[in-house]
Amino acid sequence: MKFTLFSKIPFEVSHPIALIESYCFQNDFFSSYDLLKNRKIEDVNKIGARISYELLQQCKTVIKRSEDLTLFKYDLDRFLKLNKKTRYKHIKDLNNQVIQGLLKLPKIGFSKATKILHTRYPKIIPMIDNPLQDKYRQINRDWNENKADQILIDYYNNLLIEGNRRNLDKIETVISKNN
Secondary structure, eight states, X not given: OEEEETTTEEEEOSSOHHHHHHHHTTSHHHHHHOOOOSOOGGXXXXXXXXXXXXXXXXXXXXXXXXXXXXXXXXXXHHHHXXXXXXXXXXXXXXIIIIIHHHHTSXXXXXXXXXXXXXXXXXXXXXXXXXXXXXXXXXXXXXXXGGGHHHHHHHHHHHHTSTTHHHHHHHHHHHHHHXX
């Protein structure tokens, strides 16, 4: 199956587990199989974040800043239909007001920050683990966590590329049949 990663490099996926895992969080797939209902920030440890109770309390304080962000009023499809300028503004607001605050906490990197945000807002925030960040760094050598908005902008743009969402839907169908 073909995908285009971060709007630049088309590639075949032969063993797509990590890619599927990442992208399915932005598809209906994950919400269909996610058993967590009333999400609490502590649930981030159920997806492998391994954050201490004390640090989670600090994260809660930063996450409070996200509650009024316009980005979270959208589902993925409506968000992707926004014009580019508006979509980028929402992503930059998220980065400036929340992600950078999380990154200032000890032992919180971008991967954990996206897991925390995904736990609270699974329909709109992807988890971007280290392997995906490493791939992005190969394409955009000057990227670092201080520019978290860049990877998110490219991530959402990637979902708009012809064929990517369709292929994810095909994968969802196959995985659903396999339960």
